[in-house]
Amino acid sequence: MKTELQSAIAGTPADTALSVRDVTYTYPSEPGPALRALSLDQAHGEMIAIMGASGAGKSTLAKCLNRLVPEFEGGDFRGIVMIGKSRLDAMRICEAAAEVGMVFQDFEAQLFSTSVELEVAFAMEQVGMARGEMQARLRPALEAVGLAGFEHRDPTSLSGGEKQRLAIASVLALRPSIIVLDEPTTDLDPEGKAEVFALIAKLREQGFSLVVIEHESEELMRADRIILLHDGTIVADAPPAEVMTNFDLLEECGVHVPGLNRVLHLLGIGGHADSVDQAYEAIVRTFPRLRTFSPASPTALSKDPDPAGSGEPPLVEVTGLSFSYSENVHALKGIDLRIERGDFLAIVGQNGSGKTTLAKHIVGLLKPNEGRVMLEGRDRASLRAAETAREVAYVFQNPDHQISAATVWDEVAFGPRNFGFDKREIERRCAEVLEAVGLLDARDKDPFLLSKGERQRVAVASVLALRPRLLILDEPTTGLDHREQRRMMALVEDLNRSGIAIVMITHTPWLVAEYARRVVLIRKGRKLFDGTVAEFFAQDDLLAHSSFRAPEVTRLSRRFGALALTPQALADWIKERA
Amino acid sequence: MAIQLYLDRGTFVHRLHPTVKVIALFVMFWSVYWVDNPIALLPIGIFMLWVAQLTGSWRNFYRYRWYFIILVFTTTIVWLFFYRQGTPLINLPFVHVSRGSLVYGLGRGIKLAELLGASVLFLSTTRVEEFTVGLAKLGVSYRVGFAISLAFRLVPLFIDSAMTIVDAQKLRGYDFEKGGLFERMRRYVTVVIPVFMSALRRANNMAMALEARGFGLRNNPTTLIEYPVMPADVVAGLTLFAIATGYFLIYYTGYGAITPG
Structure with a gap:
């Protein structure tokens, strides 16, 4: 078996950044394998997106790429992972760190230092890099992620997106061959997500080999390939246009079908759109009459209205609520809100x-510094949370x-x-x-x-x-x-x-x-x-x-002067008018 | 909520060599250890307050003010139950209120408060990275030193997590304020499991992230920041040596002890 695998590896093309051959892995406490005879190759500079439901094996695969599996997790590991021409099983996790940079979902757990520059230097210190070399790499790594000037900031004071970009800078500083990002935006707000995806796009342009694990399909449309995992095996490995239009397979694998593709499908156009512009063009090519619709003053395709008030006091009534955690941190200022x-x-x-x-x-x-919260007509301040x-x-x-x-x-x-x-x-x-x-x-x-x-x-x-x-x-x-x-x-x-x-x-x-x-x-x-x-x-x-x-989908509907909140609502609206 | 105590003030104490700061922590613990008498504990307490003023660390002392007060107050009260020497000032069942028990309890309370104060002062002026470097220079293995310094950083995170868990249980009708003191303490047991699980998950994630960043590749990693030994370090070292010797002498001559009365 080994010999077959080794000969397969020997035939790996020279521009291959990563090669995974016949990897089967079982966690120590699990009866069945998490990965089953999984093989894939990645060319230098290629961006691969890995998708699938929870438990499909995405994070396990990511951990195989830097030896966390099986060295950290234990269990039964078979197969070979190659980074370029080097076999990964000959390395310890800490040795693999210089070859494969890994960014995790939990950004709090991967920051250990008290300043941004020390955080970036951490991995370089571990590999014993000379001080001069560390200083030379520090600035470019921070510039690459847009954190130049933040050198002396405390990482805990950064926003979620900044923390995740800092984690990326800290792996960039080692100049690894491959960067693996395991659901890097899951805990981020929209601004943080946008920051991280913009950075991923920039790294891709700079020629880094990227492996990105994500649930959010819309953001991965520009990947070179999407690998769909289901129950530890690869069920699709193709460009986004091919994978993201196979709705049955996506749904079977628990992956979000991109809204734009769904609209095109519902309209009978089919195909793939990786941006609102592309979807718009595809639709107006099929329904030219829609070109005349103006984006101004959108008509809302509304949902059910809110239940009418029953005349009873609101469930919750917040009036003039202000709250500060400390003298300088004003968390809420003059909030008014009714919940019926x-x-x-x-x-x-x-x-x-x-x-x-x-x-x-x-x-x-919490109790307000100013203002009040009423709960069904009673002052919340007089009621304990447990009550x-x-x-x-x-x-x-x-x-x-x-x-x-x-x-x-x-x-x-x-x-x-x-x-x-x-x-x-x-x-x-x-x-x-x-x-x-x-x-x-x-x-x-x-x-x-x-x-x-x-x-x-x-x-x-x-x-x-x-x-x-x-x-x-x-x-x-x-x-x-x-x-x-x-x-x-x-x-x-x-x-x-x-x-x-x-x-x-x-x-x-x-x-x-x-x-x-x-x-x-x-x-x-x-x-x-x-x-x-x-x-x-x-x-x-x-x-x-x-x-x-x-x-x-909503942004697409705005191009036609409508305001649809779901693919079905937009498709119905277009069909009515086209 | 700030999750670390370090205050980047750039004072000469902040700039001291990490090894000197670790020795300073040790000397403060050493000095407090040898004496019981509140009067004898006073100079080291005043010294700590002076350094706190010098380093702008008041914010952290203020943050932990209730811990200081509770430590001194409860320890003084608790020792009234156990310290039985000296003439009672008033006759009460179970409790022995004498000059000796009051002074002894107060001394113990101040001792604990000073140990806390020394830690707060140290963490207010020392980065966790410096702590690791300081321990390594004193011969502690890098892995052990890193683990100790990381633990200091994680404690506030676990406290934060425990507070969230207490809130979560309150919101399902669990009343932590019901019953007497022991009943209230018992009720906090429900928090232990989630805090423990949360700590384990966090530690596991952190361990993975550490390994993935090359931790453990070398026993003597390089450092981005250079820590040269400066004249101020020598002066500080000599001062600390004098304090340590002085406190040992106070103990040795018996001035640090409490006489029952």
Whole structure:
């Protein structure tokens, strides 16, 4: 076997940056392999995007490229990975670091130093580089990521996007042959995402060999190839135009079908568009009449209106709310907000804009410096958070902050037990909510052994068991693959239909477009917008100012003077007029 | 919330050689260790406050003010239950209030507060990278030194994480303020598992990121910043030696002890 593999490697073309041959890998605690006989090649300067559902093997593959698998993870590894002409299995992880630079999703966990320059120097220090050489490499690495001038800044004071760019600079300084980015934008706000994707594009132009693992399909359209993983095997390895138009395969693999391609498909045009301009041209070529439609004064293809007020006091009424964490950090300034029964509200804004601080005031974790928060006509300041848990529920961004019990059942029963419900009532509620979130079969499992998507659903179930009237979700889809995101949002939509008001803090434009009915935009602690989703996406200046982008489908619809929030709505609108 | 204590002030204490700063931390611990008497603990306490003023570290002392107050106050109270020597000033069941028990408890409290103060001062003026370098120069292996210095950086992160977890449990109706002192302490046990799991995940991610950046390739990595030994380091070293000797003499001559009364 080895001999066959070695002869295969010997035939690798000279311009190959990376070669993976017949890699099969099984984690120590898992019964089946995470990767199965996987082979791929990457030419120098090529950008490969790797996509697939959670558990498909994307991160495992990334870890194979710098020896984290199997050296760090253990387990059974077979096959060969070559970087250029060097076999990786002859290297330790720390030796492979000079060849393969790796950027992880968790930007907090990959910064160890107290200043930007020391962070960039860290890897160079580890390989024993001379001081003069380090100083010579420092500036170009920071310039490449747009952080020149930040040398003495504390990395913890940077924004999410800047932190991730710093992590990239720290691997660039070693001048590796390949840079692997494992979901580098998952935890970032739209501005941070845009910064990182712009940097990826720039690195590609400079000829770096890149391997990018991402859930966001729209941003990967300019990759040379997309490799689709499913259950540890490669099910597609082709240019984006080919992979991103195979809807059945994408859906089977839990990957988001790009909205523009979906519109073209629904219109019977088919094919692939990697930008709004391309999609527009394809549509007007087929339906020339649409060229005459003007982008001015868009007509909103609106969703259901918000439920009419019942005459009762609002669920939540925030008046003149201001809050500071310290003398110099004003987190909220004069916020007014009403949340009615049955509302579905999205709160958007950059990282650090004050979204979570506002939510914490609503649930009673913080008390205002100025202004007040009323909960169904009662002053929130006089109520403790634990007392109102049955009325207002909050699901944290990281489900692991909530989970403390040994089984899923006990976790969900935690809230009802705190309120002293009898055993029968607790059982009834737990069964009901676990059924709703699709985890009844997992009732006896250890929640920490579930996937991130499942843990997120456990967290939702554990607050739903208290039957709140308002559910606040802080980034409910972060770290979930597309299928899990859809499942989570279908659950949230059902809850909203059953009468629970939803407040969703999110950075994801398509979630706002497809699910919310109202948007509140917060910037630097001030409320800049409060209105319908259609109104929000029609405000180009406001969007640009707040670094929030409308989904591509919405931007395409604007070219025709419409304002569609989903591919189906836009396709129907075009069909009617064309 | 700032997750590290280092304050980039550029004072002469900040510029001292990392080894001198590590020795300074050791000397402060050493001095506090040898004496129990509050009067004897006073000079080193005043010295720390003077350095805090000099280095602009008040912000961090203010940040931890409640910890200082709680340490001194609760330790003084707790020792009233255990220190049984000296003539009682008032007769109370279980509690022995004498001049000796009050002075002993206060001394213990000040001792703990000074240990905390020394740590705050050290972390306010020393980067974690300098801590690693300082330990390495004193013969501690690079990996061990790095792990120790990283632990200092991670403690505030874990505290932050624990606070979020407490909030999450409150929001499911778990009342941390219910019951007496011991019941309240027991109720915080629910936080242990998530904090532990969160710490493990973070440590695992961090370990992977470290390895992927070449950590462990060499036992003696190079450093971007040069740390030359300056005259100020020699002066500081001699001063520290004098303080350490002085405190040992206070102990040796018995002036640092407490006489029951």
